[in-house]
Amino acid sequence: xxxxxxxxxxxxxxxxxxxxxxxxxxxxxxxxxxxxxxxxxxxxxxxxxxxxxxxxxxxxxxxxxxxxxxxxxxxxxxxxxxxxxxxxxxxxxxxxxxxxxxxxxxxxxxxxxxxxxxxxxxxxxxxxxxxxxxxxxxxxxxxxxxxxxxxxxxxxxxxxxxxxxxxxxxxxxxxxxxxxxxxxxxxxxxxxxxxxxxxxxxxxxxxxxxxxxxxxxxxxxxxxxxxxxxxxxxxxxxxxxxxxxxxxxxxxxxxxxxxxxxxxxxxxxxxxxxxxxxxxxxxxxxxxxxxxxxxxxxxxxxxxxxxxxxxxxxxxxxxxxxxxxxxxxxxxxxxxxxxxxxxxxxxxxxxxxxxxxxxxxxxxxxxxxxxxxxxxxxxxxxxxxxxxxxxxxxxxxxxxxxxxxxxxxxxxxxxxxxxxxxxxxxxxxxxxxxxxxxxxxxxxxxxxxxxxxxxxxxxxxxxxxxxxxxxxxxxxxxxxxxxxxxxxxxxxxxxxxxxxxxxxxxxxxxxxxxxxxxxxxxxxxxxxxxxxxxxxxxxxxxxxxxxxxxxxxxxxxxxxxxxxxxxxxxxxxxxxxxxxxxxxxxxxxxxxx
Amino acid sequence: xxxxxxxxxxxxxxxxxxxxxxxxxxxxxxxxxxxxxxxxxxxxxxxxxxxxxxxxxxxxxxxxxxxxxxxxxxxx
Numbered sequence: 079x080x081x082x083x084x085x086x087x088x089x090x091x092x093x094x095x096x097x098x099x100x101x102x103x104x105x106x107x108x109x110x111x112x113x114x115x116x117x118x119x120x121x122x123x124x125x126x127x128x129x130x131x132x133x134x135x136x137x138x139x140x141x142x143x144x145x146x147x148x149x150x151x152x153x154x155x156x157x158x159x160x161x162x163x164x165x166x167x168x169x170x171x172x173x174x175x176x177x178x179x180x181x182x183x184x185x186x187x188x189x190x191x192x193x194x195x196x197x198x199x200x201x202x203x204x205x206x207x208x209x210x211x212x213x214x215x216x217x218x219x220x221x222x223x224x225x226x227x228x229x230x231x232x233x234x235x236x237x238x239x240x241x242x243x244x245x246x247x248x249x250x251x252x253x254x255x256x257x258x259x260x261x262x263x264x265x266x267x268x269x270x271x272x273x274x275x276x277x278x279x280x281x282x283x284x285x286x287x288x289x290x291x292x293x294x295x296x297x298x299x300x301x302x303x304x305x306x307x308x309x310x311x312x313x314x315x316x317x318x319x320x321x322x323x324x325x326x327x328x329x330x331x332x333x334x335x336x337x338x339x340x341x342x343x344x345x346x347x348x349x350x351x352x353x354x355x356x357x358x359x360x361x362x363x364x365x366x367x368x369x370x371x372x373x374x375x376x377x378x379x380x381x382x383x384x385x386x387x388x389x390x391x392x393x394x395x396x397x398x399x400x401x402x403x404x405x406x407x408x409x410x411x412x413x414x415x416x417x418x419x420x421x422x423x424x425x426x427x428x429x430x431x432x433x434x435x436x437x438x439x440x441x442x443x444x445x446x447x448x449x450x451x452x453x454x455x456x457x458x459x460x461x462x463x464x465x466x467x468x469x470x471x472x473x474x475x476x477x478x479x480x481x482x483x484x485x486x487x488x489x490x491x492x493x494x495x496x497x498x499x500x501x502x503x504x505x506x507x508x509x510x511x512x513x514x515x516x517x518x519x520x521x522x523x524x525x526x527x528x529x530x531x532x533x534x535x536x537x538x539x540x541x542x543x544x545x546x547x548x549x550x551x552x553x554x555x556x557x558x559x560x561x562x563x564x565x566x567x568x569x570x571x572x573x574x575x576x577x578x579x580x581x582x583x584x585x586x587x588x589x590x591x592x593x594x595x596x597x598x599x600x601x602x603x604x605x606x607x608x609x610x611x612x613x614x615x616x617x618x619x620x621x622x623x624x625x626x627x628x629x630x631x632x633x634x635x636x637x638x639x640x641x642x643x644x645x646x647x648x649x650x651x652x653x654x655x656x657x658x659x660x661x662x663x664x665x666x667x668x669x670x671x
Numbered sequence: 672x673x674x675x676x677x678x679x680x681x682x683x684x685x686x687x688x689x690x691x692x693x694x695x696x697x698x699x700x701x702x703x704x705x706x707x708x709x710x711x712x713x714x715x716x717x718x719x720x721x722x723x724x725x726x727x728x729x730x731x732x733x734x735x736x737x738x739x740x741x742x743x744x745x746x747x
Binding site: 083087090091094097098101276280281282283284285287288303320322324327328329330331332590591612613614615616617621622623624626 | 672676679680683686687690691735736737738740741743744745746747
């Protein structure tokens with residue numbers, strides 16, 4: 079009996095142990111299944127997310143790079159009247175297929191995945207449609223002035239990540255962007271030179287006194303000196319393959335971004351050599367600008383504000399004798415509240431270049447007068463050779479002197495503005511002052527323009543660094559046939575807030591070899607010139623004369639902002655600001671299905 | 672003695688039943704619901720702005736071209 083009981087007990091214990099082991103093994107198996115499925119889900123979600131991110135990057139590349147390149151040499155009539163979806167397909171047919179059912183579905187080729195994840199993949203599709211009004215109708219492509227074309231789109235991205243047994247789909251919804259095709263703006267660079275030499279053919283070096291924060295390009299080759307060397311905060315590119323290095327006074331040409339240990343410039347975004355040449359050909363000429371300012375070839379030297387007796391009909395133009403310098407104009411920029419005041423003085427001279435007197439016109443612009451149409455008050459004071467006032471007039475006209483196309487205020491001179499060393503006894507200063515907060519202005523001359531002292535925007539910020547991003551005030555200084563020159567009267571540590579262009583000349587410092595070391599020129603804007611003018615001289619790491627350069631690109635120029643009547647290239651370019659933003663600022667909605 | 676054997680059997684059975692119910696394999700519910708939300712922070716800042724390829728430096732071995740030594744102050 080006792081043995082039987084023990085046997086039964088043993089059997090029962092065995093059964094219970096077997097059941098326990100079976101349950102344990104079963105739970106292990108189920109946990110493995112669950113874990114594998116969860117891992118598969120996570121992998122699939124991550125793959126789908128990778129698909130979304132890659133698709134956004136591909137879309138950015140296609141629109142901001144490939145499309146921008148593809149429109150470059152098209153003519154304006156190519157874009158005129160084109161349907162938005164047809165435009166995308168026609169311009170990049172390899173990526174954007176024909177539209178069907180009102181949308182383009184572009185498949186994104188997946189990137190190569192890690193071989194440690196067998197049979198894993200994702201498939202992603204970018205779906206592009208026309209943007210819609212609130213009533214559901216499509217917003218069609220539009221154009222303005224026959225040279226700016228807008229193509230508004232909305233997009234979504236669907237990406238499905240797959241691992242064996244698990245598929246997971248994620249979407250980005252609510253994406254929007256507008257492709258703006260227009261002639262490229264010259265003001266795209268913190269520095270652009272066609273030939274990176276002085277006008278006399280001398281090499282001008284980037285030293286530790288050279289700092290550029292923005293795109294820098296030359297169609298020639300750059301020259302770098304010293305360790306530490308120049309500091310570049312933006313993209314730097316040159317057309318030639320080799321750059322010059324100072325090499326402690328024994329210059330060498332290298333296909334390199336440094337010459338250790340002597341010359342070590344700092345490139346935050348790389349130094350591209352053998353970049354494509356950029357055409358400096360302008361789509362407009364001096365004659366176009368003369369027409370837009372209302373220039374009349376009849377009439378003698380003087381300061382003119384074209385009008386019909388009640389309203390201004392053009393801009394402001396100055397006529398003078400380009401072969402003589404004593405009648406070169408001086409322009410002082412000042413403000414009245416947030417409105418601009420331009421004080422322009424010009425000597426009257428004889429044919430023998432003797433001063434007989436002067437005319438000073440103080441032009442006060444009020445943008446808000448006449449119900450927003452604006453007003454222009456002109457006080458004209460005439461003096462004799464002794465400086466005594468001989469007459470004064472005061473006139474007010476409706477409108478502002480913003481040229482025939484009302485793009486912004488335009489001051490145009492067929493003569494030099496200001497005087498530089500070598501212009502004889504001429505003492506006319508040039509341009510200086512404050513650009514009014516509400517104004518956008520271009521000062522253009524067919525000859526030299528001298529900057530006589532600080533030119534600052536009325537509104538700008540120094541946080542986090544010098545910028546005018548949230549402000550309207552804007553100045554372009556444009557010399558067609560001469561140079562833009564920092565005059566001998568300019569202060570040390572000079573501030574210049576302007577986009578400067580010397581189409582056939584250079585931007586340089588007057589008397590740069592002999593001017594005492596004067597700190598830096600702090601430029602907010604950009605410089606576009608044919609050659610690269612000198613700002614000073616150095617020996618080793620010592621500044622011997624003149625200024626250093628601290629050039630900060632005005633980021634507003636990279637979008638559609640442009641000084642009024644500023645030249646554009648003959649080439650078109652495309653941009654989509656919404657796609658240039660970081661992903662988290664694109665307003666996308668993330669959806670998991 | 673019988674009383675203890677009976678209690679042991681009951682205890683073993685109860686443990687068996689408990690284990691069986693405790694480790695019953697759960698079913699995996701299919702994911703059907705749609706979730707829509709603002710972009711999560713973990714996918715931010717991962718994009719390529721599409722311009723990188725324009726600024727890739729040329730990586731070739733430098734070939735040196737030497738010039739005559741410079742004399743006097745140089746332009747900057």
